[in-house]
Amino acid sequence: MLPKILRYIFTCMNRNLLRGSLETIVIKLLSDNNEMYGYEITQKVKELTSDEFKITEGALYPTLHKLEGKGILTCQTRSIGNRFRKYYSLTEAGESELTIMLQDMEDYIKNMRLILNPQLS
Amino acid sequence: MKEQLTEEEIAKLFKFVKSKYVHYIDVQYEIVDHLASAIEEKQTDSPSMSFDRALSEVYGKFPITGFAIMIAEKSSALKKFWVKKFLGFMLGYMKLPKIIIAGFLIYLLHLILYNGFLISPKQLYLTLVMLAILSAGYRYKYGFEFSKEFRHNYLVTGTYLSFYVGVWFFYFFAPLHFSGSQHLEEFGYLQSWILSVYLTSITLLLHAYTFVFPKMLKKELQEKYSHLNIKLA
Numbered sequence: 001m002l003p004k005i006l007r008y009i010f011t012c013m014n015r016n017l018l019r020g021s022l023e024t025i026v027i028k029l030l031s032d033n034n035e036m037y038g039y040e041i042t043q044k045v046k047e048l049t050s051d052e053f054k055i056t057e058g059a060l061y062p063t064l065h066k067l068e069g070k071g072i073l074t075c076q077t078r079s080i081g082n083r084f085r086k087y088y089s090l091t092e093a094g095e096s097e098l099t100i101m102l103q104d105m106e107d108y109i110k111n112m113r114l115i116l117n118p119q120l121s
Numbered sequence: 122m123k124e125q126l127t128e129e130e131i132a133k134l135f136k137f138v139k140s141k142y143v144h145y146i147d148v149q150y151e152i153v154d155h156l157a158s159a160i161e162e163k164q165t166d167s168p169s170m171s172f173d174r175a176l177s178e179v180y181g182k183f184p185i186t187g188f189a190i191m192i193a194e195k196s197s198a199l200k201k202f203w204v205k206k207f208l209g210f211m212l213g214y215m216k217l218p219k220i221i222i223a224g225f226l227i228y229l230l231h232l233i234l235y236n237g238f239l240i241s242p243k244q245l246y247l248t249l250v251m252l253a254i255l256s257a258g259y260r261y262k263y264g265f266e267f268s269k270e271f272r273h274n275y276l277v278t279g280t281y282l283s284f285y286v287g288v289w290f291f292y293f294f295a296p297l298h299f300s301g302s303q304h305l306e307e308f309g310y311l312q313s314w315i316l317s318v319y320l321t322s323i324t325l326l327l328h329a330y331t332f333v334f335p336k337m338l339k340k341e342l343q344e345k346y347s348h349l350n351i352k353l354a
Contacts, residue, residue: 037154037158038151038154038155039154039155039158039159039162040158043162056182056183056184057155057182057183057191058182058183058184058186058190058191061151061155061191061194061195062190062191062194062195065191065194065195065197065198065199066194066197066198068198068202069197069198069199069200069201069202069205070198070201071202071205074345075345076344076345077150077345077346077347077348079348080154081125082125082126082127082128082131083126083131083150083153083154083157084150084154084348085154086150086151086154
C-alpha cells in the first residue's frame with residue numbers, strides 16, 4: 001500500500017514540475033524544429049526523454065493557446081490528405097523569450113541543486 | 122508506414138468531438154487532427170487494433186472534463202490576442218508619427234470648444250450616437266458582426282465579437298454623464314481640454330472600429346483559418 005501511495009505522490013510531483021516547465025519545453029522544441037503540430041510535440045518529448053516525460057493533451061493545448069495569446073507563437077493550418085493540421089512556430093518575440101526562459105531555467109536548476117545538495121557549494 | 126484514416130473515420134471523429142460539446146468548428150478541426158494522429162500511431166504499433174478502441178484509448182488520456190479546459194484556455198488566449206491587437210493599434214496613437222495626428226485633433230477640438238462654440242451636452246452625445254449608427258451601417262457590409270453563425274460557430278470570431286461589443290458599451294455609456302443637461306454652455310479652459318482628449322479618443326476608436334479592426338479580423342481569417350472558408354465581404 002505504502003509504495004503505491006509514494007509512487008502516486010512522486011507522479012504528482014513529477015507532473016507539477018513538468019507542468020511548470022512546459023512553456024520552456026514547447027518554446028525550445030519549436031526553436032529547434034522550426035514548426036511542429038500538437039501531437040508531434042507530445043511524441044518528441046517522449047522520444048527525447050525516453051518515455052520519462054509524458055505531456056498530456058490536457059496540459060499541452062492550453063499551453064500552446066496561452067503562448068499564442070501572448071504573441072510568442074503563431075500558427076498556420078495546412079491540408080494533409082483528408083484533414084487539416086495546425087502547425088505552430090515561434091514569433092520574433094518568442095525567439096527572445098526563449099533566451100530569457102532558458103537562462104531562468106538554468107538559474108533555477110542551479111539553485112535547486114544548491115538547496116538539495118548544500119555540500120556541493 | 123503510417124496509414125491515414127479514411128474520410129469516414131475522420132467524419133466519425135468530427136461527430137465524436139461534437140458529441141463532447143465542442144461546438145466551435147475551428148476548435149473541432151484542431152482536436153480531430155490530434156485524435157487522428159494519435160489513432161494512426163496506435164494502429165501502426167498494433168495493426169489489429171480497431172478504430173473505436175484506439176479512439177477510446179486516445180480520448181482516455183484527456184482529463185475527466187474532456188475538452189472543456191482546452192476550449193476555455195483557447196477562448197481566453199484568443200481574447201488576449203484580440204485585446205493585444207486592439208490595444209496595440211490604439212497605443213500607436215501615443216507614438217510618433219501618429220501622435221501628431223492625435224495632438225492636432227485634440228488642439229483643434231480645444232480651440233473650437235473653448236472659443237465660444239456653443240453646443241449642448243445633449244447635442245454632443247447625439248452626435249456621437251449618430252456617428253456610431255453611421256459606422257454600424259458601414260460595417261454591416263462585412264456581415265459578420267450581426268451574424269449568429271460567426272458568434273456561436275467559430276471561437277475566433279466569437280471572441281473577437283465579445284470584445285467588440287464590450288467596447289461599444291463603453292462608447293455609449295461613458296459620455297452619459299454629460300448628456301443630461303439641455304442648456305447651451307461655454308466650456309472652461311480645463312474642461313475644454315479634457316473634453317477634447319475624450320472626444321479625440323472616441324473618434325479614433327470609432328475610426329478603428331469602422332475601418333481597421335474588421336480588416337484585422339479578415340487578415341487573421343485569411344492567414345490562419347483559410348480552411349474554414351469563412352466568408353467576409
